[in-house]
Amino acid sequence: MRLRTTIPVALAVLGLTTGCGAADMTRQASPFAHTGGGKSVTLSVQSWVGAESNVAVAQYLLEHKLGYRVDTVQVDEVPAWDALSQGRVDALLEDWGHPDQEKRYVEDKKTIARAGDLGVTGHIGWFVPTYLVKQHPDITDWHNLNKYASLFRTAESGGKGQLMDGSPSYVTNDKALVKNLKLNYQVVFAGSEAAQITQMKQFAKEKKPFLTYWYSPQWLFKKVPMTEVKLPPYKDGCDADAAKTACAYPRTPLQKYLNADFAKTGGKAAEFLKKFRWTTDDQNEVSLLIAQDKMSPEAAAKKWVDSHPSVWKKWLS
Amino acid sequence: MATLTVPALRTRTPAVLRNRAVGKLLLLALITAVLLPLLHGRAWPHHLTVSLTGPLTHASDWIIDNRDTHPLFLYFFGYISNAVVLAVRAVYVTLLALGWPGVTALGALVAWRVAGPRLAAGTAVAFLACGVLGMWEPTMQTLALMVAAVLASVLVGAALGLAGGLSARLDRALRPVLDTMQVLPAFAYLLPVVLVFGIGVPAAVLATVVYAAPPMARLTALGLRGADPEVLEAVESLGATRRQRLLTARIPLARKELLLGLNQTIMMALSMAVIASVIGAGGLGDRVYQALSTVDVGQALAAGIPIVLLAVVLDRVTGAAGADGAKGSRTIGWPYALAVTVAAALAARLLGALDWPNGWSVQIAAPVNRAVDWMTSHLYSGVPVVGGTADWAAHFTTWVLDPIRDGLQWLPWWSLLLIVAALAWVIGTWRTALTAVLAMAAIGVLGVWDPALDTLSQVLAAVAVTLVLGLATGIAAARSDRVERALRPVLDVFQTMPQFVYLIPVVALFGVGRAPAVAAAVVYALPAVVRITTQGLRQVDPAALESARSLGATGRQQLWQIQLPLARRALLLAVNQGVVLVLAVVIIGGLVGGGALGYNVAFGLAQGDLATGLVAGAAIVCLGLMLDRVTQPTERRPGKGA
Numbered sequence: 001m002r003l004r005t006t007i008p009v010a011l012a013v014l015g016l017t018t019g020c021g022a023a024d025m026t027r028q029a030s031p032f033a034h035t036g037g038g039k040s041v042t043l044s045v046q047s048w049v050g051a052e053s054n055v056a057v058a059q060y061l062l063e064h065k066l067g068y069r070v071d072t073v074q075v076d077e078v079p080a081w082d083a084l085s086q087g088r089v090d091a092l093l094e095d096w097g098h099p100d101q102e103k104r105y106v107e108d109k110k111t112i113a114r115a116g117d118l119g120v121t122g123h124i125g126w127f128v129p130t131y132l133v134k135q136h137p138d139i140t141d142w143h144n145l146n147k148y149a150s151l152f153r154t155a156e157s158g159g160k161g162q163l164m165d166g167s168p169s170y171v172t173n174d175k176a177l178v179k180n181l182k183l184n185y186q187v188v189f190a191g192s193e194a195a196q197i198t199q200m201k202q203f204a205k206e207k208k209p210f211l212t213y214w215y216s217p218q219w220l221f222k223k224v225p226m227t228e229v230k231l232p233p234y235k236d237g238c239d240a241d242a243a244k245t246a247c248a249y250p251r252t253p254l255q256k257y258l259n260a261d262f263a264k265t266g267g268k269a270a271e272f273l274k275k276f277r278w279t280t281d282d283q284n285e286v287s288l289l290i291a292q293d294k295m296s297p298e299a300a301a302k303k304w305v306d307s308h309p310s311v312w313k314k315w316l317s
Numbered sequence: 318m319a320t321l322t323v324p325a326l327r328t329r330t331p332a333v334l335r336n337r338a339v340g341k342l343l344l345l346a347l348i349t350a351v352l353l354p355l356l357h358g359r360a361w362p363h364h365l366t367v368s369l370t371g372p373l374t375h376a377s378d379w380i381i382d383n384r385d386t387h388p389l390f391l392y393f394f395g396y397i398s399n400a401v402v403l404a405v406r407a408v409y410v411t412l413l414a415l416g417w418p419g420v421t422a423l424g425a426l427v428a429w430r431v432a433g434p435r436l437a438a439g440t441a442v443a444f445l446a447c448g449v450l451g452m453w454e455p456t457m458q459t460l461a462l463m464v465a466a467v468l469a470s471v472l473v474g475a476a477l478g479l480a481g482g483l484s485a486r487l488d489r490a491l492r493p494v495l496d497t498m499q500v501l502p503a504f505a506y507l508l509p510v511v512l513v514f515g516i517g518v519p520a521a522v523l524a525t526v527v528y529a530a531p532p533m534a535r536l537t538a539l540g541l542r543g544a545d546p547e548v549l550e551a552v553e554s555l556g557a558t559r560r561q562r563l564l565t566a567r568i569p570l571a572r573k574e575l576l577l578g579l580n581q582t583i584m585m586a587l588s589m590a591v592i593a594s595v596i597g598a599g600g601l602g603d604r605v606y607q608a609l610s611t612v613d614v615g616q617a618l619a620a621g622i623p624i625v626l627l628a629v630v631l632d633r634v635t636g637a638a639g640a641d642g643a644k645g646s647r648t649i650g651w652p653y654a655l656a657v658t659v660a661a662a663l664a665a666r667l668l669g670a671l672d673w674p675n676g677w678s679v680q681i682a683a684p685v686n687r688a689v690d691w692m693t694s695h696l697y698s699g700v701p702v703v704g705g706t707a708d709w710a711a712h713f714t715t716w717v718l719d720p721i722r723d724g725l726q727w728l729p730w731w732s733l734l735l736i737v738a739a740l741a742w743v744i745g746t747w748r749t750a751l752t753a754v755l756a757m758a759a760i761g762v763l764g765v766w767d768p769a770l771d772t773l774s775q776v777l778a779a780v781a782v783t784l785v786l787g788l789a790t791g792i793a794a795a796r797s798d799r800v801e802r803a804l805r806p807v808l809d810v811f812q813t814m815p816q817f818v819y820l821i822p823v824v825a826l827f828g829v830g831r832a833p834a835v836a837a838a839v840v841y842a843l844p845a846v847v848r849i850t851t852q853g854l855r856q857v858d859p860a861a862l863e864s865a866r867s868l869g870a871t872g873r874q875q876l877w878q879i880q881l882p883l884a885r886r887a888l889l890l891a892v893n894q895g896v897v898l899v900l901a902v903v904i905i906g907g908l909v910g911g912g913a914l915g916y917n918v919a920f921g922l923a924q925g926d927l928a929t930g931l932v933a934g935a936a937i938v939c940l941g942l943m944l945d946r947v948t949q950p951t952e953r954r955p956g957k958g959a
Contacts, residue, residue, distance in 0.1 A: 031406035031518050032458055032599055047610040073597045074607050075516050078925040082381070083516040083597065104381070111385075155714035156830040156910065164829065168907075168916060169923035189916055190829045191908040194612045194821055199829040202697060202707070291611045294686060 032071055040069040041262075041269045044080040044089040047167060048193050050217055053286035054093040054118065056297035057312075058276055060305055065316055066268050076169035081257075085111040090262040091273050095255045096122055096171055106257075113263040115256035119277040120217055124171065124249035126163070127214045127226040131207050141230050142181060149184045151209040157186040164212040165189045166196040173245040174213055177231070180246040185211070200224055217280040219287035275315040282311065341742045349735055361730045361761035368764060370928040377927040380512055390513075398519040401465060405518050409461035416671030417448055419662030420457070426654035428630070432637030440634065443626040450619045450681065452601060453673035459590055459600035459627070462518065466525040466586045471579060474530040478537020478578070482571075483563075488538055493752075495531045500941040502901040503528045503592050505934035508921050511596050521590075521598030529585040536578030540571025580635040584813075587628050591815035592905075595922060605817045614689045614821050615682030621818040628813035693825035710832035713778075718831050722774035726767060733770075734758060740947045744889070753946035756939040765936045771913035772903060773940060775831055779838040779899045784892065787843050791850025791891070792876065801851060808844040816841055816905050824909050834906020834915070842898035846891045853887020854880050893948040900941050914940070 041062055045055045055072055062068040073089055081101040083089045105112040128139055132151075138144045149161035156162060163185045165174050178185050190196035196212070197220060203210045204224040214226065231248035238247040256273065263270050282304070289300035305312060384390050412420055421444040429437035447456040477495070481488035507524055514520040544567045552566040568575075594602030604620035665671050698705030725733070737757050742750035760769045794801040819840060823833035857880050865879045881888070907915025914933045921930015 031402045031409060031461070045607065049611055052607075052610065071599075073516070073599060074594070074603055074610070075597050076923040078923065079511065079516050079596070082925060086384075086515045088515055088517045088597070109385075154828070154830070155711040155832070158719075167923065168920035188829065188910060189912060190910050191906075191912075191916055191919065192609070192820075194609045195824045195829050195833075195909040197612050198821055198824040202693070202825065202828065205694065206698065291613075294611075294613055294615070294682060 039067070039267075039269070040071060041091070041266070042071045042073060042089045044083060044092050045072050045074045046077055046080065046094065047074065047169060049219055049287045049291045050120070050283055051094045052290060052297055053283050053300070054276075056290070056301040057278075057286060057304060058091075058093060058273065060298060060301035061312060061315070062269055062272065064305075066272060068269055076167075078169070081105060081112065084257060084259050085109065087259050087261065090259050090266065090269075091115070092257045093273070093276070094118055094120075095257060097250075097252045097255075111260050113258050113260045115258045115263065115274045117277060118254040118256055120254050120280050120283055122215060122217070122252045122254050124213070124215045126211060126229040126231065128209070128211055128229060129204060129207075130225040130227050131204075132209045133227045139229070140227055142183070142232070145211070145229070146182075146184050148209075152185070152211050154188070156188045160184050160186040161211065163187050164196060164199065164210065166213060167191065167193045170213070170215075171249075172213060173239060173242050173249075176243050176245045180244065181232075217284050217287075219284050219291050222284070222288055223292060272315055277315070278311060282308065342739055345735065345739055345742070352731075360726075361764075361766035365762060366764040367762055369932055373928040373931055377512060377925075384513075384515075394513055397523070398514050401469075401519040401522045404465040404468070405461050405522065408464045409458060412457045412461060413671070415658070415662045416665035417444075417453055417673050418665040418670070419658055421445060422661040423654075423658040424630075426657055428634050430651065430654055432634050436630075436633055436637060440630050443630045446626055447623040448673040449677060449679050450622060451673075451678035452604065452620055452623045455599075455601045455604050455620065456623045456627070459602065459624070462522065462525075462590060462593075462598060462600055463583070463586055463627075466522045466529065466589075467579075467583055469522065470526045470529040470582045470586060471533055473526055474533025474578065474582060475537050475575075477530070477534035479541070481534065481538035482541025482567075488542075491534070491538075495534055496945070497938070497942065498527060498531045500897055500900075500945045501528070501938050502904050502941060503589055504595075504901070504904045504915075504918055505937045507593070507596050508918070508927060508930040508934060511922070512925075512927060516597040518598060520596050521593035524593055524596070525586050525589040528589045529582045532581035532585065533578040536574045536581070537571065540574030540578075541567050543574070544570040576635060576638050580632060583631050583635060584628060587624065587631070587813070588815070591624065591817060594817075602815065602817075605815050609817055609821060612821055613682060613686065614818070615685035617818045617821070618685050619681050621815050624815055625810055625813045629809055632809075689822055689825065693822070696826060706826040707828050710827035710830065710836075713832050713835070714830060717778050718774060718835070721777055722771050725770040725774055730761060730766065737943060737947060741943075741949075745946060745949045749946040749949055753943045756942040756946070759939045760936045760943075763932050763936050763939075765914065765917075765932060768913040768917065768933070769936050769940055772911075772915065772937070775835055775838075775903050775906065775911060775913070776896065776900050776940075776944065779835040779842070779903060780892070780895050782835070783839050783842045783846055783895045783899060786839070787846030787891065787895065788850055788888070790843075791847045792854065794847065794851040795854035795880075796872075796876075804847070808847060811840060812844040816902055820905070820909050829910035831906070831911050833909045834903055834911030837906055837909070838899040838902040841902045842895050845894045845898055849887055849891040849894060850884075853884035853891070856887070857883045889948065893945065896944045896948050897941065900937070900944060904937060 043055050043058060045052055059070040059072065062070050073083070075083055075089070077092070077095060077098065078101065080089065080092045081098065084092055085105045106114060126142075133140055136148060139148055145161070152161035152163070153159065154162045161184060163174060163178060163183075165172055165187050166189070168189070168191065174187050177183075178187055190199060200210065200212060200220065201224065211229070212226075214220075220226075232246055234248045234250050239245045239250070256276065258266070258270060258273060263274075266273075286300050286304045289295045289303060290297055293300075295303070415423060421441055424444050425437045425441040428440040444456075447453060477491060481491045503524065506527065507520075510520045510524045510527075514523065548570065549562065549566055552562050557565065590598065590600065591602035591605060594600070594606040597603075601620050601624050605617045605624075608614075608616035608620060696706050698707045728736075734754050734757055738750050738754045741753035760766060790804070794804050816837060819837055820833075823836045823840075827833040827836055861879055861883060862875060865875050870878070903911060904915040904918060907913070907917070907919045914937050917929050917933030918937065920926065921928075921933065
């Protein structure tokens with residue numbers, strides 16, 4: 001008897017406290033946002049350092065020049081699209097091309113808005129360290145990879161050569177490439193960018209041979225110089241069916257996306273994020289400060305901002 | 318965290334077991350002989366698999382398309398999500414309003430109230446250390462998250478436990494559910510939660526509740542069932558109603574179990590706080606995870622230490638609250654504690670010092686990174702005579718991991734089921750054997766037989782290493798008080814340090830692959846095994862030891878012939894806990910090249926691919942169930958009536 005009355009009462013209380021009627025899943029900010037009483041923006045950070053540099057500089061300028069409070073959340077790209085559509089984060093500053101997500105959220109549901117180019121062009125490929133190329137100049141053509149497979153053998157590659165792949169969040173066709181190009185290689189997934197970088201540094205320290213999936217722009221090239229291996233050239237649509245792919249990766253102008261509501265009502269912050277556009281060199285400069293010199297992202301951003309006023313002044317106008 | 322719940326230690330004579338075991342094995346052999354002509358092939362037969370890719374992709378699309386419009390979301394999940402956000406936000410805003418002096422004062426005074434001045438000082442130091450490490454704000458975020466998650470877990474757990482404690486039938490029905498919740502590796506079910514609730518705090522809190530509620534439920538039920546029947550009878554004879562009996566006698570009598578349940582729940586919730594950072598929970602876990610992406614061990618450690626400190630403080634304080642006799646004249650009253658807190662907060666507000674002062678922090682990242690660099694560059698390879706860690710890892714992979722994996726994958730599928738049945742039946746009952754076999758078969762049906770065996774081989778290798786090291790250390794600690802005292806803080810740290818912190822050092826030492834995954838798992842599972850072994854050996858009946866000593870047994874004889882056999886149950890529990898904990902980390906090993914199921918789960922999370930992630934997650938759950946049953950030393954029904 002008593003129980004029967006308590007449940008509706010509890011529901012009513014819950015309803016009143018959470019705002020009557022339907023609970024909109026598309027409008028839910030982080031509980032940690034807007035606590036300082038001021039305007040706030042939530043940026044998503046992806047697990048690679050380049051993405052962290054974009055966010056660091058955007059955050060620094062938003063906080064120090066525009067007076068916003070900025071929260072950051074680390075999420076991979078695909079979940080970030082989802083979070084963006086729900087309003088959990090306001091912006092994704094570096095997207096490497098996700099046609100399915102674009103169709104679903106930008107064109108069909110209209111919960112996410114495009115915010116233009118980041119200004120950086122991304123490229124994925126297979127790389128070998130440059131010291132190895134000096135010993136075997138012809139190693140940079142995929143035709144010759146089978147000849148050198150034994151160089152790249154490790155305990156994990158089971159008698160074949162090891163092609164090291166990275167984080168599960170990366171766009172990759174490598175398994176299909178190895179199969180379709182008939183390469184005597186085993187794809188070994190490092191599982192995270194951190195593990196992959198650590199392993200590459202260890203190899204480089206001892207000048208050991210390695211073959212890895214990697215991408216530019218990336219700060220590690222300045223520490224471990226690497227040369228790209230030529231794969232069969234990329235043509236439009238040659239990677240349409242991932243299982244049949246036998247060509248190199250495309251060059252992708254990296255894109256920014258905003259939550260649709262934020263793009264309309266986000267005021268100065270949204271305007272600023274739309275105008276944010278810099279070069280590969282700028283991004284690498286900040287990335288190197290963060291990842292190699294172990295500066296905090298904020299300090300790295302400050303250093304870059306102080307020395308490049310002409311670049312960011314345009315974003316604020 | 319060690320799920321050290323309800324080890325209902327019972328002794329059964331080994332001789333009887335051996336006879337029964339022979340009978341069971343004979344019966345199994347007979348069944349096999351009859352079925353053998355029907356079984357052939359080595360890998361799991363293709364026609365016995367069910368592909369879930371289609372339905373799961375549909376389900377995932379349906380959720381995404383209907384999340385903003387369907388009543389189920391608008392009027393049910395949406396409310397849950399809002400309630401979680403509001404609760405976390407309320408706690409967070411309160412903590413911020415108290416400022417660092419207020420929070421520190423409150424923590425210290427609460428610790429003083431329940432556990433005396435020594436722990437109060439410890440608590441204050443722990444909070445200040447979080448600030449000094451430059452982690453005040455994320456620490457508050459994690460605390461807010463923890464308060465909400467622990468509250469929800471305690472409510473859910475206590476409700477389930479109350480039901481189980483009052484009704485024997487409900488208890489029987491709940492037990493397998495709780496068992497399953499407890500052996501699930503948390504990483505495996507993040508994906509479905511994220512799909513429904515989206516990235517962020519609500520999903521993180523709910524995933525934590527699934528993980529942390531079972532110990533509360535189990536201990537509540539145990540406490541209610543274990544209430545002294547004489548007291549209950551006395552209360553009944555005074556004419557108390559059922560409700561009065563519950564409120565005035567059974568619940569107060571179960572106080573100790575309830576507080577132990579709270580303690581366990583807090584510890585599990587805290588370990589989950591870090592894993593939940595993968596789905597955007599924020600706080601300290603997020604700092605650890607972000608530091609990982611820049612390969613910054615020092616920064617990860619700076620965020621990991623506050624987690625360890627919080628865990629140790631919360632463990633000691635709730636532990637002291639559960640133990641009797643900690644209170645005395647030295648404690649202080651609640652009104653006084655509250656007044657001091659408010660005064661501290663007001664003073665901070667007037668002085669404008671609510672935020673942790675910027676200048677008061679110490680950067681530990683740089684020296685730690687230098688130390689790690691030195692270690693890896695000197696130990697990785699080329700160490701004279703013993704070889705570098707990279708060489709060990711390569712040998713371990715080739716000589717141990719590969720043979721186990723290839724062996725498991727070479728065995729015909731039905732013979733593996735048979736081995737599982739035999740092990741589970743000899744150690745447990747026919748019920749546990751049935752569960753184990755069904756769980757194993759489910760893996761085959763899901764179509765991930767081969768990767769699951771790969772994961773299993775890593776688990777077996779890691780468990781073997783853990784047991785060898787753990788038993789040796791445990792024996793040493795049981796025989797010398799000094800060793801045990803010295804070990805205690807080390808075990809605390811290893812047990813509570815988030816696994817993400819040592820992923821990079823293990824890669825730097827062992828390279829990318831399965832070996833670092835195994836190493837990380839060993840580090841994580843070792844403390845529980847050491848603790849249980851030590852405890853088991855120390856609880857051996859002193860009279861038995863005394864008589865052996867008087868008969869002139871040497872130390873070695875005492876150990877092998879008295880202590881170890883008598884501690885058999887505890888040792889089996891150590892094996893069981895080792896297996897469950899190792900499995901939880903081998904999954905995370907997918908992030909350092911462990912591959913197999915762990916990688917698939919990570920892939921599913923990162924790409925929003927429900928089909929890959931959920932199937933791998935389900936397979937891990939089945940693997941966990943199977944391993945748990947195969948090593949289950951205690952019978953699950955502690956024959957006590959209500």
